[in-house]
Amino acid sequence: MECVFGLVGDGFALIAADTSAVHSILVHKSNEDKVMILDSHKLLGASGEGGDRVQFTEYIQKNVHLYQFRNGIPLTTAATANFTRGELAIALRKNPYFVSILLAGYDKDIGPSLYYIDYIATLHKIEKGAFGYGSYFSLSMMDRHYRSGMSLEEAIDLVDKCIMEIRSRLVVAPPNFVIKIVDKDGAREYGWRESIKDAGVAAA
Amino acid sequence: MKLDTTGLESFASFHGEMDDLHGEFWAPPSFDLPVCADFDGFQKNAIQMVKPAKGTTTLAFVFKEGIIVAAESRTSMGGYVASQNVKKIVEINPYMIATVAGGAADCIFWHRNLGMKCRLYELENKRRISVAGASKLLTNMLYSYRGMGLSIGTMVAGCDEMGPSLYYVDSEGGRLKGSRFSVGSGSPYAYAVLDNGYRYDMPTGEAAELARRAIYHATFRDGASGGVAVVYHVGPDGWKKISGDDVRELHDKYYPAVQVPPEQEMMQVPPV
Numbered sequence A: 001m002e003c004v005f006g007l008v009g010d011g012f013a014l015i016a017a018d019t020s021a022v023h024s025i026l027v028h029k030s031n032e033d034k035v036m037i038l039d040s041h042k043l044l045g046a047s048g049e050g051g052d053r054v055q056f057t058e059y060i061q062k063n064v065h066l067y068q069f070r071n072g073i074p075l076t077t078a079a080t081a082n083f084t085r086g087e088l089a090i091a092l093r094k095n096p097y098f099v100s101i102l103l104a105g106y107d108k109d110i111g112p113s114l115y116y117i118d119y120i121a122t123l124h125k126i127e128k129g130a131f132g133y134g135s136y137f138s139l140s141m142m143d144r145h146y147r148s149g150m151s152l153e154e155a156i157d158l159v160d161k162c163i164m165e166i167r168s169r170l171v172v173a174p175p176n177f178v179i180k181i182v183d184k185d186g187a188r189e190y191g192w193r194e195s196i197k198d199a200g201v202a203a204a
Numbered sequence B: 001m002k003l004d005t006t007g008l009e010s011f012a013s014f015h016g017e018m019d020d021l022h023g024e025f026w027a028p029p030s031f032d033l034p035v036c037a038d039f040d041g042f043q044k045n046a047i048q049m050v051k052p053a054k055g056t057t058t059l060a061f062v063f064k065e066g067i068i069v070a071a072e073s074r075t076s077m078g079g080y081v082a083s084q085n086v087k088k089i090v091e092i093n094p095y096m097i098a099t100v101a102g103g104a105a106d107c108i109f110w111h112r113n114l115g116m117k118c119r120l121y122e123l124e125n126k127r128r129i130s131v132a133g134a135s136k137l138l139t140n141m142l143y144s145y146r147g148m149g150l151s152i153g154t155m156v157a158g159c160d161e162m163g164p165s166l167y168y169v170d171s172e173g174g175r176l177k178g179s180r181f182s183v184g185s186g187s188p189y190a191y192a193v194l195d196n197g198y199r200y201d202m203p204t205g206e207a208a209e210l211a212r213r214a215i216y217h218a219t220f221r222d223g224a225s226g227g228v229a230v231v232y233h234v235g236p237d238g239w240k241k242i243s244g245d246d247v248r249e250l251h252d253k254y255y256p257a258v259q260v261p262p263e264q265e266m267m268q269v270p271p272v
Helices: A050-071 A077-092 A135-145 A152-169 B006-013 B020-026 B041-050 B104-125 B131-144 B187-197 B204-221 B247-254
Strands: A003-008 A012-018 A021-023 A026-029 A035-039 A042-048 A099-107 A111-117 A123-126 A128-132 A177-183 A186-193 B058-063 B066-071 B075-077 B080-083 B089-093 B096-099 B153-160 B163-170 B175-177 B180-183 B228-235 B238-246
Touching: A003 A042, A003 A099, A003 A111, A003 A135, A003 A152, A012 A035, A012 A042, A012 A099, A012 A111, A012 A152, A026 B187, A035 A050, A035 A177, A035 A186, A042 A050, A042 A177, A050 A077, A050 A099, A050 B131, A050 B175, A077 A099, A077 A111, A077 A123, A099 A128, A099 A177, A111 A128, A123 A128, A128 A135, A135 A152, A152 A177, A152 A186, B058 B153, B058 B163, B058 B187, B058 B204, B066 B089, B066 B096, B066 B153, B066 B163, B066 B204, B089 B104, B096 B104, B096 B228, B104 B131, B131 B153, B131 B163, B131 B175, B153 B180, B153 B228, B163 B180, B180 B187, B187 B204, B204 B228, B204 B238, B204 B247, B228 B247, B238 B247
Parallel strands: none
Antiparallel strands: A003 A012, A003 A128, A012 A177, A021 A026, A035 A042, A042 A099, A099 A111, A111 A123, A177 A186, B058 B066, B058 B180, B066 B228, B075 B080, B089 B096, B096 B153, B153 B163, B163 B175, B228 B238
16 A cells, blocks of 8 residues: 655655555554655655565665765766666566665756656656555646646645545555655755654654 | 254154144244355455464563563464463563564574674674664565565564664564564554553553553454463663563453352242
8 A cells, every 4th residue: 555656846856655664454653764865866765565675775775875985976866767777677587676666866967857667677757656556546636737847835735635635545545644855955855744643752 | 055954853753743834833943044155255354364474462662761572472383272381582682682473483593593693793893783783684684585485573672872772573574663563463452452551651560561461452362372471671771571471360350250140040949
């Protein structure tokens, strides 16, 4: 029941993801962050089986950092997307990773971009995309209301519309979502949309 | 389809000749069963979808004074209770403990292996390993055996420089940091009691009693859980076993048997 979706706006790209960690009927956690900050200007929203998701995204993150250490300059978003797709493709026929990824990044000369990378190593550069059961609702919502070059307020409004639609129509809808954006000032968390707060100790 | 009630026919045979009116009255009782291939299958399939494979109940939660870790002690092989006295909380080192759920051999072996790796880390780096590090070591080991049939659902709890930390690690390679977890077939039952009674600033005694109660309720409803409810506390100075109570005794304590006056008493007929 995972929901990850993202879109590109005017000078920024954003990714929203649900934050439930689920095991059959049990919700182990409702504040699990599934959108990784890959480096200063890249976001990686992943959905898939628990172990694969964490291991694969951390592997990509460490390799992206390694490139920067070795060469002194960060990878571009397009290069990162192709590298990620390559790793999935190599593993596919041997030991596939069951993770689908939305990669959002900001490059100084190109601007914001969003890439769709499937678990069978499909790669597409897109303006808007979604994974998981939530995609059945968010894709058409975005198709209907998305325009190229939306402002941040309009984009967050569209994201909220998608989240509300998922909450009301998806049978076991995740209660909480996290929204992260990346623009010229870097990749950062924009906000949470919570309908259930975990009691006690602060979110991990 | 009618039930076979030939065993009841002797009742009808006492009454010899019957006319039509009485014939139906004295016919052996029977009723129609639903006409479908597998009547019980629906309920069974629903339960099978939900019931996780790990027949146990373990729980752990973080609170102000550290971490409480609790488990029951039954091992079942299908419907057979193999033991009521199994240790499901294993000590990795004097300040970190872990729970066992799933395959007993898998869990105990890999926890011993983890203890060895933690000790090697200590010797190489001259400092204790953090709980995050220990759980990551375990996750990476388990991830490399993914798909090969290991069955482990474990929680690693300890106090390190970051304070009390609790991680859930399973054989699918998942690893979650959190403040409240329960693992096993009895976990939904335990979660309900635990979530309702939990407060971050409980004193240790109350926290231990909450854990004990949650385990008891899980053993009451889940057939694969039972035996002894064991409660440990992990503080900054290390772990300490608080209690181990037989759940049958806990039942009598929480729900003491009440003498129900009989509705009707057999009276002695006074001799004539």
